[in-house]
Structures are given as C-alpha cells and as structure tokens.
Amino acid sequence: xxxxxxxxxxxxxxxxxxxxxxxxxxxxxxxxxxxxxxxxxxxxxxxxxxxxxxxxxxxxxxxxxxxxxxxxxxxxxxxxxxxxxxxxxxxxxxxxxxxxxxxxxxxxxxxxxxxxxxxxxxxxxxxxxxxxxxxxxxxxxxxxxxxxxxxxxxxxxxxxxxxxxxxxxxxxxxxxxxxxxxxxxxxxxxxxxxxxxxxxxxxxxxxxxxxxxxxxxxxxxxxxxxxxxxxxxxxxxxxxxxxxxxxxxxxxxxxxxxxxxxxxxxxxxxxxxxxxxxxxxxxxxxxxxxxxxxxxxxxxxxxxxxxxxxxxxxxxxxxxxxxxxxxxxxxxxxxxxxxxxxxxxxxxxxxxxxxxxxxxxxxxxxxxxxxxxxxxxxxxxxxxxx
Numbered sequence: 001x002x003x004x005x006x007x008x009x010x011x012x013x014x015x016x017x018x019x020x021x022x023x024x025x026x027x028x029x030x031x032x033x034x035x036x037x038x039x040x041x042x043x044x045x046x047x048x049x050x051x052x053x054x055x056x057x058x059x060x061x062x063x064x065x066x067x068x069x070x071x072x073x074x075x076x077x078x079x080x081x082x083x084x085x086x087x088x089x090x091x092x093x094x095x096x097x098x099x100x101x102x103x104x105x106x107x108x109x110x111x112x113x114x115x116x117x118x119x120x121x122x123x124x125x126x127x128x129x130x131x132x133x134x135x136x137x138x139x140x141x142x143x144x145x146x147x148x149x150x151x152x153x154x155x156x157x158x159x160x161x162x163x164x165x166x167x168x169x170x171x172x173x174x175x176x177x178x179x180x181x182x183x184x185x186x187x188x189x190x191x192x193x194x195x196x197x198x199x200x201x202x203x204x205x206x207x208x209x210x211x212x213x214x215x216x217x218x219x220x221x222x223x224x225x226x227x228x229x230x231x232x233x234x235x236x237x238x239x240x241x242x243x244x245x246x247x248x249x250x251x252x253x254x255x256x257x258x259x260x261x262x263x264x265x266x267x268x269x270x271x272x273x274x275x276x277x278x279x280x281x282x283x284x285x286x287x288x289x290x291x292x293x294x295x296x297x298x299x300x301x302x303x304x305x306x307x308x309x310x311x312x313x314x315x316x317x318x319x320x321x322x323x324x325x326x327x328x329x330x331x332x333x334x335x336x337x338x339x340x341x342x343x344x345x346x347x348x349x350x351x352x353x354x355x356x357x358x359x360x361x362x363x364x365x366x367x368x369x370x371x372x373x374x375x376x377x378x379x380x381x382x383x384x385x386x
Contacts, residue, residue: 017140
C-alpha cells in the first residue's frame with residue numbers, strides 16, 4: 001500500500017520539481033548549520049579514474065557538474081531532436097510563439113543584468129545567468145495547480161524551455177570554453193564521426209552509441225570545451241526512426257533516462273550547488289550589482305522578454321494565444337520562466353568559477369527564482385479560480 005502511494009507521488013507532474021526543491025533546501029540548511037564543514041568536505045572528496053598515465057581526477061562537485069550533467073544535457077538534446085522532428089517545434093506556426101518568447105526571454109534578462117553590472121569589474125561574464133529557465137521547477141509549479149491551467153500553456157512552457165535550453169547550449173559552447181587542446185578535439189571529432197556512421201548505417205543497438213559516447217565525453221572534457229556538450233552531440237547522433245516494438249533508440253533512451261535525471265541527477269546538482277552560507281554574506285549584499293542584476297534579470301527580465309515577445313507575435317497575427325488561455329494566464333506563465341535555478345546556477349559556475357562573485361551569484365539566482373515561482377503561481381492561481 002505504501003509503495004503504491006509512493007509510485008503515485010513520483011508519477012505526479014510536479015514530483016521532479018518538488019524533489020529538486022527539497023534537495024536545494026537541504027543544501028541551504030546544511031550550509032548554514034554546524035554540518036557546513038562536512039557538507040563542504042563531501043563535495044571536495046576527490047575521485048579518480050585512470051588507465052595507465054591517462055586519467056581523470058576531480059572532486060565530487062565537478063564529477064556532478066561535468067559528468068552527471070552531461071547526462072542531463074543528453075536528455076535535453078534528445079528532447080530537442082524529438083520536438084523538432086515531430087513535436088511542438090516541427091510546425092512553424094506552432095513553433096513561432098514559444099520561439100519568439102524564448103528569444104525575448106534570453107535577450108532582455110541579459111540586458112538588465114548588464115545594466116546593473118556595467119561598471120563592476122569582472123561581472124560582465126555572468127550576462128547569461130538570468131537568461132535560463134529551469135524546466136523541472138517551472139513545470140512543477142504549474143503542475144501543482146493541476147487541470148485548472150490549460151494544457152496549451154503547459155505545452156507553450158515546455159516548448160519555450162526546450163528552446164531556452166538550446167540557447168543555453170549555444171551560449172556555453174560559444175562563450176564558456178577554456179583553452180583548447182586540439183589533440184583532444186581531434187579525437188572527439190573522430191568519435192563524433194563514428195557516431196554519425198552508426199546512425200547512417202542504421203545501427204539500432206544502444207550499447208554502441210553509449211560506448212562511443214563515453215569516449216566522446218572523455219575527450220571533450222580533456223579538450224577545454226565544456227564536457228556537457230558531449231551529451232548534446234551524442235543525442236543528435238542517436239537514431240529517431242526505426243527500432244523494435246519498444247520504439248526507436250532515441251525514444252527508448254529518453255524514456256529510460258527521464259526518471260534518473262528528474263529524481264537523481266538534477267536533485268544531486270541542486271544539492272551540490274545551492275549550498276549558500278548566509279554567514280558569509282551581510283544583508284546588504286543583495287543590493288550588490290551581481291546578485292541584484294541576476295535577481296532582476298530573472299524576475300523582471302524574463303517576464304518582460306517572454307510576455308512582450310509573445311504579445312508582439314500574437315498581435316501581429318503570426319501566432320495565436322494558446323487555446324483556452326487568457327492574457328493574464330499567459331502573463332503568469334511568463335513570470336514562471338524566471339525560475340532559472342538549475343541552468344542559471346550551472347552557467348553561473350562556468351562564468352564565475354572560484355571568483356569572489358560565486359556566493360552572490362547563488363544568492364541572486366535563489367532570490368530571482370523564488371520570486372518568479374511564488375508570484376507566477378499566485379497569478380496563475382488567480383486566473384484559474386476566475
């Protein structure tokens with residue numbers, strides 16, 4: 001009986017967002033408790049994998065951020081590919097509304113952030129932090145409102161978040177790449193060529209893509225390009241058509257990965273990266289340019305960019321208001337896109353690393369995401385009751 005209740009809970013649309021929120025809350029509690037040193041020590045534990053002189057040696061925090069998050073980006077890549085081939089993004093008329101909203105929702109927050117930090121040394125590299133949307137959190141908040149929210153708005157938010165993730169992938173590749181090792185890049189390109197050959201040859205067994213994908217990840221990691229991009233490259237090479245009665249390799253992998261990512265990888269990332277010690281930050285730190293720029297970018301920039309862009313294309317007649325949704329409900333959904341959490345923290349760690357802005361970056365992400373989630377839920381709840 002108890003297991004049946006647990007199964008129903010984990011099948012709820014909001015379950016992934018709730019687990020992620022609990023993991024982040026636990027990290028905040030530990031970071032501000034007598035166990036703070038143990039929490040930091042856990043994340044700094046070194047782990048090594050070696051074959052002779054060739055190996056990877058990283059603390060647990062980076063195994064999560066560079067390793068497990070590559071699997072998250074693999075799932076993102078699979079979702080993008082499926083949506084482009086035959087999902088919401090396969091039809092130009094249906095895709096134009098979330099595409100325009102996503103683009104506006106990336107540009108305006110970045111501009112707001114730069115407006116707050118233009119005179120702050122070293123802060124400009126964080127311009128992309130408030131441009132991200134956390135799909136698990138935002139859809140989780142919407143799911144808590146149940147059937148009172150039109151299904152069309154859930155589809156709109158999903159498509160927007162997927163396009164947003166695609167934008168984040170491009171930003172990471174273009175702006176957060178370290179010094180390059182061309183030997184490792186050559187090996188990674190060779191692995192990618194093998195993956196494309198497997199696809200063109202009609203190979204359906206997933207194990208071959210996994211093995212070559214592992215080689216791809218290792219050498220992308222060694223190349224200086226962020227290792228998570230290997231997950232996206234692998235996703236694009238996995239066949240969408242064909243397969244047995246269980247579905248194509250892409251649909252099988254997506255189906256198998258989704259619960260592991262939603263209930264394992266993302267909560268682990270949240271636990272490892274949300275641990276902000278408030279003892280290190282005076283109350284006035286929220287008014288510093290970096291956290292204020294991030295919080296304003298997420299809470300104000302996302303809703304202005306998303307809702308403004310959506311309203312423009314609807315008023316121009318290029319797209320329709322989501323079926324069964326009011327303008328106020330669309331606005332409430334736009335506020336929810338300011339929940340940046342996972343992707344914002346991820347980009348923030350790339351932008352600032354061990355710099356003096358890391359703690360205030362986390363503060364800005366947490367504040368902007370919390371405001372967006374609470375106010376967005378209130379607005380959507382109000383429209384649902386009406």
